[in-house]
Amino acid sequence: MILLEEVWRTFQVGEAEVGALKGISLAIRRGDHVALVGPSGSGKSTLLHILGCLDRPTRGRYLFEERDTGSLSELERSALRQSRIGFVFQFFHLLSRLTAAGNVELPMMFAGVAPEERRTRAQEALRSVGLAHRAKHRPDQLSGGERQRVAIARAVVMGPSLLLADEPTGNLDRASSREVMELLERMNADGLTLVVVTHDPDIARRARRVIRLSDGTMEEEAP
Amino acid sequence: MRFLDLARFVAGALTGHRLRSALSALGVAIGVAAVVLLTSLGEGTRQYIVSQFSQFGTSLIGISPGKVKTFGVPGVFGGTTHQLTLYDADSLEHLPGIQKVVPVVFGQARVEAGGLGRDVYIYGVTHDASAAWKFPVAEGSFLPEMDPDRRASLCVLGPKLAREIFQGTSPLGKRVRIGGAGFLVVGVMEPKGQFVGFDLDDSAYIPVASAMDLFNLTELNEIDVLAASTGAIPGVVEEVRSVLTARHRGNDDFTITTQTEMLDVFGRVMDIITAAVSAIAGISLLVGAIGILTIMWISVNERTAEIGLLRALGLTRQGVERLFLLESALLAGAGGLLGLLCGLGLGAILTAALPGLPFKTSAGAAVAAVAMSLLVGLASGWFPARRASGLDPVEALRAE
Numbered sequence: 001m002i003l004l005e006e007v008w009r010t011f012q013v014g015e016a017e018v019g020a021l022k023g024i025s026l027a028i029r030r031g032d033h034v035a036l037v038g039p040s041g042s043g044k045s046t047l048l049h050i051l052g053c054l055d056r057p058t059r060g061r062y063l064f065e066e067r068d069t070g071s072l073s074e075l076e077r078s079a080l081r082q083s084r085i086g087f088v089f090q091f092f093h094l095l096s097r098l099t100a101a102g103n104v105e106l107p108m109m110f111a112g113v114a115p116e117e118r119r120t121r122a123q124e125a126l127r128s129v130g131l132a133h134r135a136k137h138r139p140d141q142l143s144g145g146e147r148q149r150v151a152i153a154r155a156v157v158m159g160p161s162l163l164l165a166d167e168p169t170g171n172l173d174r175a176s177s178r179e180v181m182e183l184l185e186r187m188n189a190d191g192l193t194l195v196v197v198t199h200d201p202d203i204a205r206r207a208r209r210v211i212r213l214s215d216g217t218m219e220e221e222a223p
Numbered sequence: 224m225r226f227l228d229l230a231r232f233v234a235g236a237l238t239g240h241r242l243r244s245a246l247s248a249l250g251v252a253i254g255v256a257a258v259v260l261l262t263s264l265g266e267g268t269r270q271y272i273v274s275q276f277s278q279f280g281t282s283l284i285g286i287s288p289g290k291v292k293t294f295g296v297p298g299v300f301g302g303t304t305h306q307l308t309l310y311d312a313d314s315l316e317h318l319p320g321i322q323k324v325v326p327v328v329f330g331q332a333r334v335e336a337g338g339l340g341r342d343v344y345i346y347g348v349t350h351d352a353s354a355a356w357k358f359p360v361a362e363g364s365f366l367p368e369m370d371p372d373r374r375a376s377l378c379v380l381g382p383k384l385a386r387e388i389f390q391g392t393s394p395l396g397k398r399v400r401i402g403g404a405g406f407l408v409v410g411v412m413e414p415k416g417q418f419v420g421f422d423l424d425d426s427a428y429i430p431v432a433s434a435m436d437l438f439n440l441t442e443l444n445e446i447d448v449l450a451a452s453t454g455a456i457p458g459v460v461e462e463v464r465s466v467l468t469a470r471h472r473g474n475d476d477f478t479i480t481t482q483t484e485m486l487d488v489f490g491r492v493m494d495i496i497t498a499a500v501s502a503i504a505g506i507s508l509l510v511g512a513i514g515i516l517t518i519m520w521i522s523v524n525e526r527t528a529e530i531g532l533l534r535a536l537g538l539t540r541q542g543v544e545r546l547f548l549l550e551s552a553l554l555a556g557a558g559g560l561l562g563l564l565c566g567l568g569l570g571a572i573l574t575a576a577l578p579g580l581p582f583k584t585s586a587g588a589a590v591a592a593v594a595m596s597l598l599v600g601l602a603s604g605w606f607p608a609r610r611a612s613g614l615d616p617v618e619a620l621r622a623e
C-alpha cells in the first residue's frame with residue numbers, strides 16, 4: 001500500500017542544505033501497524049508529512065495505493081488527504097470555536113457532504129471513540145484525552161485507509177495515553193493502516209513493526 | 224464545499240472576534256454612510272433644480288440679446304449692436320410651431336398704495352405671459368389682450384405684494400403707484416413660490432410698453448416663445464434663428480435658450496458636483512478598506528495553525544483563499560449594510576430637522592453603495608487571502 005524508494009528530503013537553511021531524510025526505502029502493507037521512533041530532529045515528522053501528502057520528497061519515489069504521488073497535482077493530493085488519509089497531531093489541532101461535533105464535521109464539510117448526513121456520521125464517529133455525550137462541548141470543556149479522541153474521530157470520519165499520528169500521546173497523562181492507544185489499535189484491528197510517531201518505548205513495543213530513524217536514515221528493529 | 228457551509232464557517236470565525244469584527248465593519252459603515260448621505264444630497268439638489276425649471280413647462284424657449292457661447296447670464300457681456308425689439312417679437316408671432324410669444328422687460332420699482340409701499344420686481348409682459356409661464360390668476364384677470372406697443376395703466380399683483388400693501392382687503396379695482404405712475408389693479412396671481420431664490424409672489428405685471436417707459440428702455444430684456452410641443456422645439460429654434468438673423472442684417476447676435484438645454488447644463492454641473500462629492504466619500508471608504516485589510520492580515524497570521532489543519536483535512540489552496548475572501552467580503556458587506564441604514568436614518572433625521580433640505584436617495588445609489596462595500600471587501604481581502612492560500616501546510620501546522 002505504501003512504497004518509498006530512496007526518498008530524500010532536504011531543507012535549505014540559509015546557505016546550507018539540511019538533510020532531514022537521507023534515502024529512506026520502506027514498504028508498508030495494508031492494515032499494518034508501524035511505530036516510528038528515534039531522537040528529536042531525526043526526521044520522524046518529516047517522513048510522516050511525506051506519507052500524508054502534505055510534503056513532497058526532494059528526491060525519490062513515493063507510491064500510495066499504487067499511485068506515484070510525484071505525478072499528482074496539488075488538487076489530487078488534497079483529495080487524497082480529504083478521503084484516504086487521516087492525521088492526528090500531538091497538539092490536537094481542534095478549532096476552539098467549534099463544538100466536538102463541529103470539528104468532526106469539518107472534513108465532511110470540505111468534501112461537500114450534506115448537513116444531515118454530516119450530523120449522523122459525526123455522531124457515529126464520536127460514539128466510536130466513546131464521546132457521543134460530548135458532541136455539543138467545545139474543546140476547552142474537554143480533557144486532553146477527550147480532545148485527542150475527538151481529533152481521532154475527525155481523522156477517521158471520512159473512512160481513510162491510512163491513519164498518521166504524530167506523537168498522539170505526547171501531551172497526555174498515562175491513563176489518557178493508554179485510552180488513545182487502545183482506540184487507535186482497535187481501529188487498526190478493523191483494517192486501518194496505522195503509522196504512529198512516538199517517544200514512548202512501551203507504545204512502540206505494541207506495534208507490529210518498529211522503525212528507528214536517526215539523523216535521516218532508518219533501520220528496522222527486529223520484532 | 225457548499226456555499227452555505229462556507230458562509231456559516233466564515234460567520235463563525237468572524238463572531239469569534241466580535242469587537243474586532245464590529246470595529247472594522249464600522250470603518251466601512253462610516254464610509255458607506257458618507258457616500259449615501261452626500262449622493263442623496265446631490266440627487267435631491269438635482270431633482271430640486273429640475274422641478275424648479277419644469278414648473279414653466281419644457282416647451283418654453285428664451286431669447287435674449289447678445290451672444291453667449293457658454294452657459295451664463297445672457298447679455299452681461301454686452302457689445303451687441305442690435306438689441307431685441309417689440310418688432311422682433313412681433314415678427315415671431317405667426318411662425319409655424321409657435322403658440323405664444325411674450326416680450327419681456329423687467330426691473331425693480333416701488334409699488335405704493337394707501338401709504339404702504341414695497342420695492343419689488345416689475346415684469347413688463349403681454350396677455351399671453353400668464354399662459355406661457357403657467358402662472359394662473361387667482362382673482363380678477365390677467366392683463367388684457369392688446370397690441371404690445373400700447374401703453375395701459377393696468378397691473379396685476381403677485382399675492383404676497385397684494386397682501387403686504389392691501390393688508391388682506393381685495394385690491395381689485397384699487398389704484399397703486401408704480402415708480403410714481405398710477406395703475407389700476409385688475410388681477411392678483413396665484414401663489415407660485417420661489418424660483419431659484421426670486422420670490423415670484425412679491426412682484427407685479429404691467430403691459431410691456433408701459434414698463435419700457437417706466438424703466439426708460441427701448442429694447443426688450445428677453446422674448447419668451449412657447450412651442451406647440453416639446454417635439455416642435457428644434458424646428459422653432461431654427462425658424463426663430465433664421466428670422467431674427469435676417470432682421471438683424473445677418474448678425475446672429477442673440478442667444479436662444481431652451482429648457483431642455485438648461486436642464487442639460489444643470490445636469491452636467493450636478494454630475495460633476497456629485498462625482499466630486501462621491502470621490503470625497505470614497506476616500507472614507509478607502510480608509511475602511513485599509514481597516515479590513517489590516518484585520519484580515521492579522522487574522523491570517525493568528526490562524527496560521529488553523530490554515531495548516533484545514534489543508535491537512537483536505538481543503539485546497541483555492542478553498543483557503545475563498546474562505547478568507549468571503550470573510551472579508553462578509554465583514555465589509557455587513558459594514559456596508561449598516562452604513563446604508565445609518566445614512567438613511569441620518570437623512571431622515573436631517574430632513575425632519577431641516578424640511579427644506581433636498582435629500583433624495585435613489586434605489587440605484589443604495590444598491591451601488593452596498594455593492595461597492597462588497598467590492599471593497601473582496602479587494603482588501605485579496606492580499607491576505609493570497610497569503611493564507613500560499614502558506615505551506617507543514618510550516619503552518621508547526622505554528623502554535
Ligand SMILES: Nc1ncnc2c1ncn2[C@@H]1O[C@H](COP(=O)(O)OP(=O)(O)O)[C@@H](O)[C@H]1O
Pocket residue numbers: 011012013018019020038039040041042043044045046047
Ligand atoms: N522547514 C524546515 N526548514 C529547515 N529545517 C527543517 C524544516 N523542517 C524540518 N527541518 C529539520 O529536519 C530535521 C528533521 O525534523 P523533524 O522531521 O521535525 O524531526 P522529528 O519529528 O523527528 O523531531 C530537523 O533537523 C529539523 O531541524
Ligand SMILES: [Mg+2]
Pocket residue numbers: 044045046
Ligand atoms: Mg516531530
